[in-house]
Each structure stands twice: as C-alpha cells, then as structure tokens.
Amino acid sequence: MLRRALVTALLVLSVVAAGGVAPATARVADPAAGVDYVALGDSYSAGPLIPTARRDPDGCLRSTNNYPAYLAGYLDVATYRDVTCSGARSSDFEQRQSLVVGTPAPPQLDALSAETDLVTVGIGGNDFGLFGSMIDTCQRVREQDPEGRPCRAAFTARVHGHRVDTKLRDARRVQHTVGHALALVHRHAPNARVVVLGYPRLLPVTGTCAAVPFATGDYGWARHVERRLNRSIRNAAAGHHATYVDLYPAFLRHDACAGDQAWINGSQVKIGLALNFHPFQAGEREMARATYQQLTGSVAPTDGDAAPPPGSIVTNPGGGGAAVSPSARR
Numbered sequence: 024m025l026r027r028a029l030v031t032a033l034l035v036l037s038v039v040a041a042g043g044v045a046p047a048t049a050r051v052a053d054p055a056a057g058v059d060y061v062a063l064g065d066s067y068s069a070g071p072l073i074p075t076a077r078r079d080p081d082g083c084l085r086s087t088n089n090y091p092a093y094l095a096g097y098l099d100v101a102t103y104r105d106v107t108c109s110g111a112r113s114s115d116f117e118q119r120q121s122l123v124v125g126t127p128a129p130p131q132l133d134a135l136s137a138e139t140d141l142v143t144v145g146i147g148g149n150d151f152g153l154f155g156s157m158i159d160t161c162q163r164v165r166e167q168d169p170e171g172r173p174c175r176a177a178f179t180a181r182v183h184g185h186r187v188d189t190k191l192r193d194a195r196r197v198q199h200t201v202g203h204a205l206a207l208v209h210r211h212a213p214n215a216r217v218v219v220l221g222y223p224r225l226l227p228v229t230g231t232c233a234a235v236p237f238a239t240g241d242y243g244w245a246r247h248v249e250r251r252l253n254r255s256i257r258n259a260a261a262g263h264h265a266t267y268v269d270l271y272p273a274f275l276r277h278d279a280c281a282g283d284q285a286w287i288n289g290s291q292v293k294i295g296l297a298l299n300f301h302p303f304q305a306g307e308r309e310m311a312r313a314t315y316q317q318l319t320g321s322v323a324p325t326d327g328d329a330a331p332p333p334g335s336i337v338t339n340p341g342g343g344g345a346a347v348s349p350s351a352r353r
Contacts, residue, residue, distance in 0.1 A: 062091030064145030066109035082122025093311030172240035232280035234289025
C-alpha cells in the first residue's frame with residue numbers, strides 16, 4: 024500500500040514542489056553551537072507531501088518541513104544533513120534503497136562520519152512490511168466483518184501447530200533489525216549522540232472514525248501492534264546506548280480520528296498536506312518539539328516566520344541529502 028501511495032504522490036510531486044509554505048525555521052532559545060546533525064529514517068521522518076518537497080532525490084519524498092528540519096532549527100546546529108527517505112527499512116541504512124522513480128538512494132549510513140555529533144533515527148515500521156501491509160489489509164477486509172476483527176484474522180497463521188499473530192510476531196522482531204541498525208550507526212559515527220524516535224499514536228484510545236476505515240474490533244488490535252512496535256524500538260535503543268523519544272503520549276487526542284485537531288492523516292492522500300496515515304506538518308513539528316525536550320529538558324522555542332536565506336540549503340553531491348549552513352535555521 025505504501026508503494027502505491029508513493030507512486031501517486033510522485034505523479035504530483037512537481038505541483039507540491041512548485042508551491043506551498045516556506046521551509047521550517049525556528050528562533051533558537053538554547054543553541055547547540057558547533058553541532059553537526061544527521062537525520063536518518065523512513066517516511067515518518069521524511070514527511071511525504073508536506074510542502075515544500077525536496078528533489079534530492081524525488082523518490083524519497085523528503086520535505087523541508089519535516090521534524091529533522093524543525094529540530095535543526097530549534098537546536099541551531101552548525102551543519103544539518105537529512106537523508107531520511109520514504110519507504111526505508113532498517114536494511115537501507117547499509118544498502119542502496121530502490122525508489123519508485125529514479126536511481127536508488129545511497130545507504131543512509133554514508134551520511135555519517137567521526138565528525139557527526141548528533142544522529143536522529145526513525146525506523147522500523149517498514150521492516151517485514153509491518154505497517155503498510157497492515158493498514159492496506161485492514162481497510163480491504165473491513166466489510167467482511169465490520170464489527171469484528173477480520174484484519175487480525177487475516178494475519179493469524181498456523182505455525183508449527185500453533186496459531187500465531189504474525190503482526191505481533193514481526194513487531195517483536197523489529198527489536199533485532201533496529202538494534203542492528205543502531206550498532207552500525209555507532210560504528211559510522213562513534214562520537215555522536217544517537218536519538219531514536221518511536222512512532223506517534225495513530226488511533227484514539229476508544230472509538231472509531233471514518234478517517235480510519237478499519238473494522239471496530241481491529242482498532243484495539245492495531246493499537247496493540249503499534250505499542251508492541253514502539254516497545255521493540257525502545258528496547259533496541261536501550262540496548263545500544265541511544266536515547267528513546269516516546270511520541271505516543273504527545274499525540275493523545277491528536278490521532279488520525281481527531282478531526283481538526285489531528286496531527287496525523289487518515290486514509291486519504293492529501294496533496295500538499297500529508298500522505299495517507301502519515302503526519303501532517305503540525306505532527307512533524309510536534310515530533311521535533313518532543314525530541315528537543317528529550318534532548319535539552321526544555322520546551323522548544325517558538326517557531327520563526329522567515330524562510331532561510333537564499334543559498335543556505337545546499338544539495339550535497341551524490342544525492343545524499345542537504346547540508347545547512349549555521350545561518351539556515353536561525
């Protein structure tokens with residue numbers, strides 16, 4: 024489902040890139056002078072369809088208003104490189120990532136070095152096809168049993184004579200894949216502080232909504248799978264000397280069913296706002312604010328209004344993201 028959504032998004036990428044709001048900036052209250060920052064991750068980090076779209080490369084659907092952009096501004100880092108890419112799995116940290124259009128993206132670890140001071144990581148939801156196949160199937164099978172749990176049934180298999188919930192199984196397995204990725208991050212950036220973000224809350228504590236067309240019984244099951252995924256990511260961070268940022272509480276009453284208060288999109292692709300089941304710009308901003316608070320113990324400064332000065336954001340050779348000068352996010 025994610026791949027089909029990315030194809031749809033790429034068909035209108037030029038429209039999004041041509042208009043929309045200015046890149047995210049922030050007025051800095053607690054500068055991290057001299058910090059070299061690199062952002063790694065998947066579409067929840069890249070911010071697909073949030074204006075303005077970057078073209079380095081097109082296939083990553085990386086926004087100038089994603090959470091790494093906001094965080095770079097809040098921290099007033101010296102340099103900032105964003106190699107997040109929609110569709111990324113943990114394995115794409117060390118191998119080239121095939122994209123739905125254009126040449127493959129370089130391994131994300133290529134952006135790291137001994138000079139890197141801060142690394143943020145948002146990965147794991149695409150491992151084993153965990154997130155995309157679940158939301159695709161839950162929508163497709165809803166009419167089979169609108170009040171039941173047809174999606175959970177679809178992902179229950181008999182393995183060695185036992186019934187196994189394959190989504191919960193794979194959510195547990197993510198601990199190993201993310202842990203391996205973090206070990207590689209430390210190897211490539213031995214002097215960096217590594218921060219790992221969990222995934223924001225997708226569904227409300229109770230109730231259902233039209234924006235998320237799942238069967239009633241599958242809501243509770245899907246929440247359980249997401250919490251298990253986040254627990255695996257938290258455990259991986261704890262086991263590999265990384266700081267974990269819990270985004271789940273921050274999105275309480277701002278989930279995909281929250282209407283005008285939603286920080287995360289529902290089932291409809293919204294050009295210029297967000298890919299389906301992905302954060303809006305407001306959600307990306309809150310992800311950055313939560314990360315800033317985890318890092319500094321302080322509330323993030325108020326966002327600025329001005330765009331970065333011309334020429335401050337420069338695409339690096341080889342399509343490996345963008346380097347931002349010290350003045351770019353002030």
